[in-house]
Amino acid sequence: MGRRYGKDGKERQGKALAGWLHRMSAPVFFIFYFLFLISLFSSCGSESGYFQIKGEFKGFSQGEFYVYSPDGGIRRLDTIKVKSGRFTYQVPLDTTATFVLVFPNYSEIPVFGASGEKVEIEGDASHLKEIKVMGTEENELMTAFRMKISNMTPPEVTNAASDFIQKNPTTLAAIFVLTKYFIQAEPDDHQMTFALAKNIQSASPQNKSIAKIVSYLEGMKNLRDKSIIPKFAATDIKGKPISNSDLYAPVNVITTWATWNYESMNIQRQLKQMEKENGVSKLKIVSICLDASDKECRKFMDRDSITWSNICDGRMWDTPALVKLGLTKVPDNIITDSKGRIVAHSLPVTKLKEEIEKLMK
Numbered sequence: 001m002g003r004r005y006g007k008d009g010k011e012r013q014g015k016a017l018a019g020w021l022h023r024m025s026a027p028v029f030f031i032f033y034f035l036f037l038i039s040l041f042s043s044c045g046s047e048s049g050y051f052q053i054k055g056e057f058k059g060f061s062q063g064e065f066y067v068y069s070p071d072g073g074i075r076r077l078d079t080i081k082v083k084s085g086r087f088t089y090q091v092p093l094d095t096t097a098t099f100v101l102v103f104p105n106y107s108e109i110p111v112f113g114a115s116g117e118k119v120e121i122e123g124d125a126s127h128l129k130e131i132k133v134m135g136t137e138e139n140e141l142m143t144a145f146r147m148k149i150s151n152m153t154p155p156e157v158t159n160a161a162s163d164f165i166q167k168n169p170t171t172l173a174a175i176f177v178l179t180k181y182f183i184q185a186e187p188d189d190h191q192m193t194f195a196l197a198k199n200i201q202s203a204s205p206q207n208k209s210i211a212k213i214v215s216y217l218e219g220m221k222n223l224r225d226k227s228i229i230p231k232f233a234a235t236d237i238k239g240k241p242i243s244n245s246d247l248y249a250p251v252n253v254i255t256t257w258a259t260w261n262y263e264s265m266n267i268q269r270q271l272k273q274m275e276k277e278n279g280v281s282k283l284k285i286v287s288i289c290l291d292a293s294d295k296e297c298r299k300f301m302d303r304d305s306i307t308w309s310n311i312c313d314g315r316m317w318d319t320p321a322l323v324k325l326g327l328t329k330v331p332d333n334i335i336t337d338s339k340g341r342i343v344a345h346s347l348p349v350t351k352l353k354e355e356i357e358k359l360m361k
Contacts, residue, residue, distance in 0.1 A: 048116045049093070049116070050115070050116070051073075051090065051097070051113035051117055051118075052117075052119070053080075053089045053099070053118075054087070054088045054118065054119070054121070055120065055121030057085050057122075057123060058125065058126075059125040060082055060085060060125035062082060063104070064080060065080055065082070065101060065104060066078065066101070066102040066260060067080055067099050067100065067101050067102065068099075068100055069099050069100070070100065070179070070209075070316070071209045072097065073099055074091055074097075074099070075314070075316075077259065077292065077293065077296060096114045097114075097172075098111075098113075101121075103128060106261070106262040107129075109128065109131055110173070111133055112172045112173060117136055118135055119133055120133075120134045121134075129150045130150070138173055142173045145173070157181060161177050161180075165196050169199055169200045169202070172209075175200060175209055178193070178196055179329075182196060183217075183328050184329045190220060193217060194217050197210065198214065216323065219324070219325070219326030220328060226341055226342065229244050229325070229341075230324050230326065234313075234319075234321040235311075236309040236312075237289075237310045237311070242311065244340060246284070246286070246309075247284055247336055248284070248338055249281065249284035250360075251278075251282065251283050251284070251337070251359045252284040252285075253271065253286070253333060253334070253335055254285075254286045254327075254334045254336075255288070255332070256288045256327050256333070257287055257288075257331055258289060258290040258291050258330050259296045261330045263349060264330050265300065267333075267349055267352065270349070271285050274356060275308070278360055283360070285308040286309050286310075287306075287311070288310075288312075288319060288327065289310055290316050290330055291314075297310060329346075331349070332345075333345060333346065333347055335356065335359070
């Protein structure tokens, strides 16, 4: 246990330190002073090798929300606890990465991090679109973009997103905007999306994330109606081999989902109901879970009695079956007939259900 010092004790400590500094030679003193300044200024940011997010919310005194990283900053879905409206989240990080905060209503806010950086978040929990992420140039750039598009129409958002990517192609924010406003858009303009992706890749040829996206988009060329589904082979979460040769039912559905995406989980529940109504001999389902933890995948499957094959290898967007099939978002889907011909793909929830019901008739 350390000693406790009163006022006199602290004064004696101060005088002793002053005397010690006075007895130093000039070179030693300046080295000591230089090291002191380095430690002082480095304490203003996050610790080297770590990235930190601190924040304060109005209207959110107690609770929790989640964070994941689509480009490998963390390999799991983490929980962030909020106490008295405040929170702190710090992770080891030796490169740059994108972190996506997921709130209880499934709204998402991107945060871009690097080793030794710290960002501050503030806002009202009832107005998540207005939350500000501050502390680095890239996060402030993204905050300004989110504020700009908050009241725009969908066509205006598309134009603004395209302009943002072309002006900031070397940023992580450009990749996030490409993914959210083009790849995950309904309907997706594949030609424009591919052109913007190649634009980012030209500006950042060493960036592995955009290289994967370009690869996915090239794979999507195989997802044409009436074409044969690309060949894939995988092992599901229960250790069972699964491949395109197993899709021999009159109607076959491949879907992507994750526990951090409500819409995709809702699709799994609807498919469960449709499987119950039609039978497994008529409707064959295979799902690909993009969770980094197979425990979360198993928990959802057990809770909702999902029994069909689920591929969850913890590799998230690097899952080989995902790349082979050209699936690029969550949720995403492919419907095939008994001969492996693609009937439809990348349908929104309502149309997916309608298409399956139509094919069943």
